[in-house]
Amino acid sequence: MELIASGLSFHSAPLDIRERAAIPESRTRTTLRFLVGHSGLGEAAVLSTCNRTEFYLTSPHGGIAGEVSERLARYLDPSGIHGVADHLVTRTGADALSHMFQVASGLDSMVLGEAQILGQFKSAHRLAREAGTLDYALDFVMKRAVSVGKRVRTETGIGHGRASIGELAVSWARQTLGGLGGRRVLLVGAGEVSSVVARRMASSGAALLITSRGSESAPRLAAELGDAATAIDDIDTVVDGIDLMICSTSSLAPVMSAADVARIQSIRDHRPLGILDIAVPRDVESDAASVPGVHLTDLDALGEQMQEALSGRTHELPAAQAIVDSEVAPTIALLDERDATAPTIAALTRRAETLRRDEVERSVARMPELGDDGRAQLDALTRSIVRKLLHAPISHLKEQSDDPGVALLLREAFDLDEDQGRDGRRPRG
Numbered sequence: 001m002e003l004i005a006s007g008l009s010f011h012s013a014p015l016d017i018r019e020r021a022a023i024p025e026s027r028t029r030t031t032l033r034f035l036v037g038h039s040g041l042g043e044a045a046v047l048s049t050c051n052r053t054e055f056y057l058t059s060p061h062g063g064i065a066g067e068v069s070e071r072l073a074r075y076l077d078p079s080g081i082h083g084v085a086d087h088l089v090t091r092t093g094a095d096a097l098s099h100m101f102q103v104a105s106g107l108d109s110m111v112l113g114e115a116q117i118l119g120q121f122k123s124a125h126r127l128a129r130e131a132g133t134l135d136y137a138l139d140f141v142m143k144r145a146v147s148v149g150k151r152v153r154t155e156t157g158i159g160h161g162r163a164s165i166g167e168l169a170v171s172w173a174r175q176t177l178g179g180l181g182g183r184r185v186l187l188v189g190a191g192e193v194s195s196v197v198a199r200r201m202a203s204s205g206a207a208l209l210i211t212s213r214g215s216e217s218a219p220r221l222a223a224e225l226g227d228a229a230t231a232i233d234d235i236d237t238v239v240d241g242i243d244l245m246i247c248s249t250s251s252l253a254p255v256m257s258a259a260d261v262a263r264i265q266s267i268r269d270h271r272p273l274g275i276l277d278i279a280v281p282r283d284v285e286s287d288a289a290s291v292p293g294v295h296l297t298d299l300d301a302l303g304e305q306m307q308e309a310l311s312g313r314t315h316e317l318p319a320a321q322a323i324v325d326s327e328v329a330p331t332i333a334l335l336d337e338r339d340a341t342a343p344t345i346a347a348l349t350r351r352a353e354t355l356r357r358d359e360v361e362r363s364v365a366r367m368p369e370l371g372d373d374g375r376a377q378l379d380a381l382t383r384s385i386v387r388k389l390l391h392a393p394i395s396h397l398k399e400q401s402d403d404p405g406v407a408l409l410l411r412e413a414f415d416l417d418e419d420q421g422r423d424g425r426r427p428r429g
Contacts, residue, residue, distance in 0.1 A: 001042065001137055001335075001342045002062040005096035006069055006088060007054030010110050013087035015300045019281030021076045021084055023048040024250055029131040031075070036133045037387070038380055041068070043138035045128035047103070049120050050193065050280040050299055051110050056100060056124075058138050060349040060394075065092045094328055097141065101324045104149035106158065111168075112313045113158035113320075116193075118149045136398070137335060148327050155323060158316040166200035168302055169246070169276055173201065176274040176295055177243055181205035186235060186242045187218075188256070189249035193278060195221050197246055209238050239264045244274040247283035258287035265291050278302070341397050344407045347416040348394070352386045 008021055023031055023046050035044040035057070043058040055072060073085035091099050102108040104121045125142040128134045134142075153159050170180065177183055185201050187194055187210045195217070198208050202225045210218040210231050222231040232238055249255055261284065265273060270293040277284045277298045289296040336342075360382055364375055393410060400406040411417055 001345070002059045002064070002092055003096045003137070003141065003335075004057040004059060004065055004068055004090065004092050005054060005099050006057065006065070006072055006090040007047075007052060008084070008087045008089065009052035009054065009108070010300070011108075012089050013084075015280065015282070015298060017082065017084060017087050018051070018053065020082045021048075021053040022252070022280055023053055024252065025127065028127045032128055032131040032133040034075070035071075038384065043128075043135050044133045045124050045138060045142060047121060047124040049117070050278065052103075054103070056096075056138060056142065058135070061346040061353075062092075065090050094332060097331060098324060098328050100141065100145045101148045101327060102321075104145040105152040105320060105324060106149070107152070107317065107320055107324065112317070113153075113160075115153070115159055116196075118146065118153070121149065122146055140335065141331070144327070144331050148324060151327075152320045152323050156316045156320045158313055158320045160313070160316075166196040169197045169278065170200045170204055172276065172297060172302060173206075173244055173274060174204075177272075183207070183243045184209060184238075184241050185244045185246060186238065187211065187221075188235070188245065188247040188283065189279065191217065191248055191250060194246060194248035197248070197276075197278070198225065201246075206244075209235075209242065211235055236264075236267065239267050242268075242273070244276065247275065247277045248279045249283050251279070251283060252281055254281075254283055254285045256284045256288070258285045258291060261285075261288040261291045261294060265293055268293070276302070341407055344397060344411055344416065345394055348410065348414055349390060351414060351416060352390055356382050356386050 008018060010018065013021070028046060028048070032044045032046060035041055035055070041057050042060050045056045047054050047056070053076070057068060059068070069085070069088050069090045073080070073088055077084035099108070104118055106113045106115065106117050109117050121142070125134075125139075125146070128142075129139070173183075173185075174180055180201060181204070183206045185198075185206045185208050187198050187208055189211070198210070198221060202208055208222070208225060208230070210222050211233070219231045247256065261275070265271075272293050272295065275284055275288065275294060275296045277296065280299060282298055284296060286296075286298075288294060360375075360378060363378065364370055367374075370378070397406055397410055
């Protein structure tokens with residue numbers, strides 16, 4: 001079994017690439033089931049936030065990390081015109097495990113030590129379990145990562161001090177507007193991140209107007225904030241009185257075009273308007289920045305202000321990283337103990353893949369008219385058949401992992417211990 005972490009983050013990809021790769025929650029289960037069903041992977045989970053889209057995967061046999069990266073790139077960017085493949089980073093084994101621990105601990109976040117990422121990591125774990133794409137190994141690793149994240153926050157000061165998205169949004173708004181007392185703020189989208197920002201704005205004296213558009217979250221947030229907030233349905237009726245707009249929806253396309261912003265500014269006689277777009281993908285077209293009176297910023301621009309706010313936390317980084325490092329080797333050891341059947345499973349899947357590949361190559365050679373699309377379909381079909389055929393014996397082997405006789409019987413039945421060439425193929429001749 002090989003552990004793989006592959007994806008992109010603010011470290012490797014700018015915002016316009018990250019928004020192309022974002023996986024909304026509504027698409028998560030389908031994506032994970034596709035990866036496990038058609039990519040030869042054993043388990044899969046995905047963590048998609050405003051700053052990263054990363055896949056945590058296991059493969060029954062090693063050496064396929066490169067193939068996984070190619071498949072992910074084709075899935076995230078089918079045409080290849082956006083260059084997502086150039087920004088993917090893939091880690092395997094202990095490196096992948098250490099990275100997952102760092103992510104869950106907030107050590108790999110744009111806001112160093114942020115608390116929100118731990119909840120997002122838990123959600124990614126939950127969604128993968130609901131999708132049925134977790135087995136014992138990745139389930140164990142993700143639980144372990146959450147435990148490490150909690151330990152880092154408890155035993156170090158990495159999360160101390162004010163350096164959240166909410167705090168930075170308030171700081172930017174104060175600089176842009178000259179203070180928040182008595183200001184009116186329009187919230188477009190009432191998800192988790194924007195709700196955090198809204199609470200900080202309200203506590204700083206701003207009055208909130210929250211777009212509902214048929215959702216239940218906006219009225220709930222408005223009720224929570226009491227007199228400080230009101231839920232609305234039509235933003236055109238209130239834009240004349242607003243000073244700041246915060247956008248953070250889960251839409252895959254902009255919800256506000258440059259023309260929309262121009263219309264709003266026309267209603268407002270082009271008075272100064274701050275727009276904070278903290279959505280990924282972005283909610284506001286970038287051309288809106290050219291509308292007279294508009295001061296538009298996005299998540300990456302906001303992130304440039306973070307270093308000064310985080311200076312105190314960086315002193316805690318060595319202690320936090322030491323905790324992560326101390327947890328990697330014991331976790332690998334526990335995985336090896338749990339995965340005593342791994343050599344037999346790897347040998348079985350390797351034998352099946354060798355036979356499948358040989359048969360596909362022979363069939364394709366006899367059908368020159370098949371073409372690339374036909375070959376891809378044949379390849380996917382045979383992979384699916386092999387996976388389904390191996391499911392029962394592999395499941396039985398895992399269930400009987402305490403009985404070495406089961407593994408021995410399976411190795412004999414499939415002739416897994418015969419002399420093989422270095423590439424895993426049966427000698428010919």
